[in-house]
Amino acid sequence: LNRNDEFGTLADSLNHMASTLRADNEKLKRLNEKQSQFFADITHEVRNPLHTISGSLEMLELPNLPAEKKKQYMVTARKQIKRVARLFEDIKTLQRYDFDENFINREIFNLKELVKEVEAAHQPMAEKKGLKLKLAKLSNCNVNADPNKIEQVLDNLVSNAIKYTPEGSVEVGFKKKEGLVEVYVEDTGPGIGEEHLDRLFDRFYRTDKARSRDKGGTGLGLSVVKGILNAHQSEIKVESEEGKGSRFFFQLPVVG
Numbered sequence: 001l002n003r004n005d006e007f008g009t010l011a012d013s014l015n016h017m018a019s020t021l022r023a024d025n026e027k028l029k030r031l032n033e034k035q036s037q038f039f040a041d042i043t044h045e046v047r048n049p050l051h052t053i054s055g056s057l058e059m060l061e062l063p064n065l066p067a068e069k070k071k072q073y074m075v076t077a078r079k080q081i082k083r084v085a086r087l088f089e090d091i092k093t094l095q096r097y098d099f100d101e102n103f104i105n106r107e108i109f110n111l112k113e114l115v116k117e118v119e120a121a122h123q124p125m126a127e128k129k130g131l132k133l134k135l136a137k138l139s140n141c142n143v144n145a146d147p148n149k150i151e152q153v154l155d156n157l158v159s160n161a162i163k164y165t166p167e168g169s170v171e172v173g174f175k176k177k178e179g180l181v182e183v184y185v186e187d188t189g190p191g192i193g194e195e196h197l198d199r200l201f202d203r204f205y206r207t208d209k210a211r212s213r214d215k216g217g218t219g220l221g222l223s224v225v226k227g228i229l230n231a232h233q234s235e236i237k238v239e240s241e242e243g244k245g246s247r248f249f250f251q252l253p254v255v256g
């Protein structure tokens with residue numbers, strides 16, 4: 001090797017190192033931007049309920065406030081406190097799925113039992129709204145997944161379906177297909193416009209901000225669903241037609 005060749009090789013390695021460093025730097029920059037955006041979103045989301053709580057408390061300090069008004073302000077404050085608590089629960093979950101995929105604890109369990117439990121837990125909410133919550137006809141079905149996390153997924157999907165469906169019905173169930181099972185939650189609600197589908201599972205994305213907040217939504221439910229299913233190497237999907245309803249579904253591998 002003569003001197004020129006040596007310099008050439010050295011220059012190549014240095015160039016290579018520099019471009020790796022540049023790529024790493026770009027990645028870090030993007031991560032940083034994402035985190036800043038996330039914190040900005042959280043601040044925004046917490047500020048609104050805090051304003052409402054503070055306003056309600058101020059009203060409660062007024063002398064001679066009629067009992068009915070008092071109750072109304074207390075209910076409002078309590079609702080908003082719950083919303084903040086839910087927001088932090090969701091953020092905690094999201095952080096875990098972002099940084100630690102080993103967080104899920106897989107075991108073999110019967111999906112039928114879990115789906116039945118979720119359906120039963122949501123019956124009171126559905127009844128209160130005059131909605132029919134239907135459980136599909138189900139057979140036994142063993143899957144290898146984290147039962148608590150899958151319950152959280154179904155919880156979020158069923159409560160969204162109930163929350164956003166003004167009338168009609170919600171159905172939860174699953175269908176077996178060649179070694180897989182497709183779990184679904186279907187509603188007869190307003191549906192979701194195509195222009196929203198790309199970003200629907202992003203943090204804090206809502207098709208109608210006012211309506212979501214009014215219903216106590218954190219805007220994080222579907223991103224939690226996406227995170228949990230990602231950790232299971234699965235994916236949440238949606239089919240929807242405006243004015244007709246939505247169908248959220250995902251697959252899990254069947255055992256045995």
Ligand code: ADP
Pocket residue numbers: 156160161162164165187189190191192200205206207208212213216217218219220221222223246
């Ligand atoms: P939120 O707390 O706002 O419900 P989610 O992440 O759970 O947050 O949902 C994001 C948005 O997706 C909601 O604000 C709503 O606009 C829309 N959405 C979710 N589920 C449904 C559904 N079943 N029907 C219609 N719109 C829905």
